[in-house]
Amino acid sequence: MKKQSYLEYGSVVGERYRIVRTLGTGGMSSVFMAEDLKLPGKQWAVKESVADPQMMKLVRAEAEMLISLSHPRLPGIVDFFEHPPSGAVYLVMDYIEGITLEAYMKGYQGHIPQEQIVPLALQLLDVLDYLHTRQSPVIYRDLKPTNIMLTPEMEFKLIDFGIARSYKAEMNQDTVKLGTVGFAAPEQYGAGQTDARSDLYSLGALLLYLCTGGKYSEWTAGVEGYIRGELPRHLIPVIRKLLRHHPGERFQSAGEVIGELRRSADFQSAQQGVSVGDASIEYGGTRVVAVLGVSSGSGATHTAIAVSHYLARRSRSVALVELHSTAKAFARLQEVVNGVPVGRASSSRRFEVDGVHYWRQTSRADVIALLGGSYQFIVLDLGSGQDNERLEEFLRADYPLVVGSGAEWRIQDIAGLSRSLQRHPQHKWNYCLPLAASEAVRRLRKELDHDQVFALPFHSDPFEQEEEMDQVLDEMFRGAIPDTRKKRFGFLKRSHR
Template structure:
């Protein structure tokens, strides 16, 4: 088969295992977008079960899981083809092949992200899902150093009424005892596999020795980490940690303790060095979303990990995702999506800034728009950079003046004004009325994911005072110039001597 549904053109085989093959495919209808397509054989009694499980997986929506956007069966009902996000990166297995041993703090950085996935799968879904196959080859590390769990081949829905798993599956060395013995796997099964994974990565790829040899005996790690791993990998599930949230708390506590001992910055969820930028509009239609997108993608192009949050009720992000994924006129059931390296979070009642901050973004951009409710204005006040989007047009200029007057008791002198399409004489006039030095005319830039040179220059100036490691970059250039100047001086001296 070269194409699927006359749309997906198969390019190459990415990998294969006991549960099927995974292909790289190109979307012929959507700007040659690349997808991963998993081919799963359907046999006899398994057919209904596999299709049922795939339907459940299509509803999953989490930062650290690839989206499953569609699935098809062939005419003979012999295979099911699952279309999902193609994740660019390297598997943890490949990373370990190169490094041999993983630093324990790096391992826990990945483990915290896995805990977030397990919290979602075990507790946030109406029908909990047990992953059951956590191992290095199923963990993708992206260029942004994010974890993605890429294979749900043996995942299963948890049924409280069942006593046993229908099929006994798992990877030896990582799987929990109940995956091969009598009894049903549950959320604690996944916690066991996490403990096995931590031991494997830090100990130099030793299999299943955690039952007899504590981790701190085979690797240079805190004894507390060794205790955490031992508790995670208890034979009796009742003696393990009882939730991924409990494990996450223990890992955070351990990391913070050792960072504090070294007098380094604490990495508590609310203090990890994330810079917050808020964008508000003086009134509707000013383009706060467009401006927020330009800022986000500008920072991402500089190599920073960026999240953009829809902190208003416009539902613009829904239409942006539909347009990007080619799903016009369809309901897109996701709370976040990635586009050109930036993660977009849609406005939802359950969204919490703290949850996003825990993912260790360098920058979080809040698109507040003109929905200035008390909660979002609180975030605006706490932001390191506060951008106000308004108009300098003669018939709209009064709106920006009235807007600022509403907040005259605020620290408006620190606000930065972005005025789209403004002419120089308009900028001078409104600058004098607002008595603000930090005001920038933003040129026309129809495609906010790809900034033009003039726009880049403007946002470089807007963001100049933020911690963008500019001093470090300038220092590196300086040290390149120093040896060059010394070489030139040497040549000059030699010339004089010869004369």
């Protein structure tokens, strides 16, 4: 039974948070948007729970659990207090702007773009892996469309930890049987204790729900006929295994599912012959271009910017991501674009230049989130170096670009990189040599036995269109995009004003 809330518009709780409006209500809780009286302009979500003493233990446990967590897919907790006279407990957390996945699905009549399903799964697996691998594993137990928020930047976040619990190995079964019918694992109804595999079952139910346009979340006879035909077929066995009745027959960890999805996606790409030089390429979701410099100063960032604006001029939606946390190039660019003094870059990591969304000093988790968005191309500026995180993103990209010096005495740097990574398939790689002579390109093509080696012409302003550069990029991306032009961004002219 729903408990009556003690809050209304204008109420102040904790002598700091003034209620603005109701965001949602549940069995024993209500969530409100509140403005911060001490930080003008700041908004929070305030969760009010009113329950009997026994259920209140769950509320306190939720607060303690959330306070201990820190992950970009989870809301941050900033305050927690009780109001003994009313018996209410208040949890103050980040206000997440956006809509639930359920509401987002309704906007597409249940058929969200198929290219968003695997990236969504990877985002959810990322946060589940974080929860499940903590020293005291956290089992979410209520993964469903109404508990997943989608932000305007197409980032997914888990909300409502009301029935999450810590896993205790010595227990045979849960003391409280809770969950949402259709998405909860069988063991949540008394068959045993829930563990990480229970959340993986719920993920399978959620994926099946998305793949059938909201019609099914349980694997029953004939369900295959309702799975959307345009979906990647490798998803079907993954979903089927996630939904096994017995936990021992499912995937055993979120990391195992992540590996399976990535292997399947790579296999599908290879089978379809997806490569930069393949004229049969058709756009089918977000494509990733990864730009890696052979050494510092080789021009990776310059090339990444030029490629991004080339793609944007051809009516592509593009995100340019700086995937190395110590880099300062994008911060300086943001200062120039915003017209602020050096060292005064905005707290926002995203800014825009002529339709290209720049993301400075971005984490791998953010890249996974962006893959679930509406971008047609994501260009990763990996800088130089081969740490595991950046190298993995380079190897996984649809269009890996290696940038090396075009100087005669540095040409062998690229050949050396290729030899050091020879255990990895290199048929998709593209080698870029700024200002290299045609003879140097010819020799490197012969040495590598690889046609995708290009000399990049002099291009002082990577934001501006330059005909020779466009010709090279047209060849590099031949067949991948239509030839549609956009206006240019005069960076050099603006920066000298």
